[in-house]
Amino acid sequence: MAGKQQEEMDFGAEAERMQKRTVEGGLLITFEGGEGVGKSTQAERLFHKLQSFGIDTIHCQEPGSSDLGNNVRRWIKRSNSSSPLAETLLFEAARAQLMFETVRPALDRGKVVVLDRYIDSTLAYQGYARGGDLKTIKQLNDIATAGFNPHLTVLLDLDPKLSLARVSNEPDLFSAQDGKAATRVDDEGQRRFEEQPLKFHQNIRKGYLELSKTDPRWCVIKADQAGHRIADAILKRVRRLLIERDIPESLFKR
DSSP, X not given: OHHHHHXXXXXXXXXXXXXXXXXXXXXXXXXXXXXXXXXXXXHHHHHHHHHHTTBOEEEEEXXXXXXXXXXXXXXXXXXXXXXXXXHHHHHHHHHHXXXXXXXXXXXXXXXXXXXXXXXXXXXXXXXXXXXXXXXXXXXXXXXXXXXXXXXXXXXXXXXXXXXXXXXXXXXXXXXXXXXXXXXXXXXXXXXXXXXXXXXXXXXXXXXXXXXXXXXXXXEEEESSSOHHHHHHHHHHHHHHHHHHXXXXXXXXXX
């Protein structure tokens, strides 16, 4: 006790300022979107911004942020022949582990969790794009997360022709001639998960937009604008959530 009193005498208001703020019940903010929309960049920007305000925040990604998740991530990148169900089960296993060892403990301690991909990725990719049964995927999502939904989901929306061109550094990644379906012009050796045809990525986008209509937790932002404008729009929405949860508004004016 004496040590704490001495610290307060030595630092006063500075000690109070440096103490990290928590949110009762925690806050789960997820980022979603197709390949190349910039969601990982924006998730990291939000994480650092909240930290700079003194809000206790962690940043994770799916699949990843655990030994199991990292192994699933490596396997998915190497394999091109897994079934939609097999992919779904792998993602759900990684998700369950991440929830168990990191996300739920952090939320229980009142932290803000910024999560790059979550349950909606599985619905969009393995469901809408790969033809998996949406009802089954939703059930598996509920099992892996114990039914825990995000407080806010940021969807960065962009035409796949533009977002995939960003990833591949090709200004016109898809070409179509004589009425044929658009085909990719980049080298196969440059591709990763985004090697799928354009229709696959259009279905992902369609899935996300359909999901976003069903729940007010979604915040849809056009990703064809400057990065700082996207970051400002995200922070505005997050700030509102935090103020509703008794984080003082003055904290954001530092």
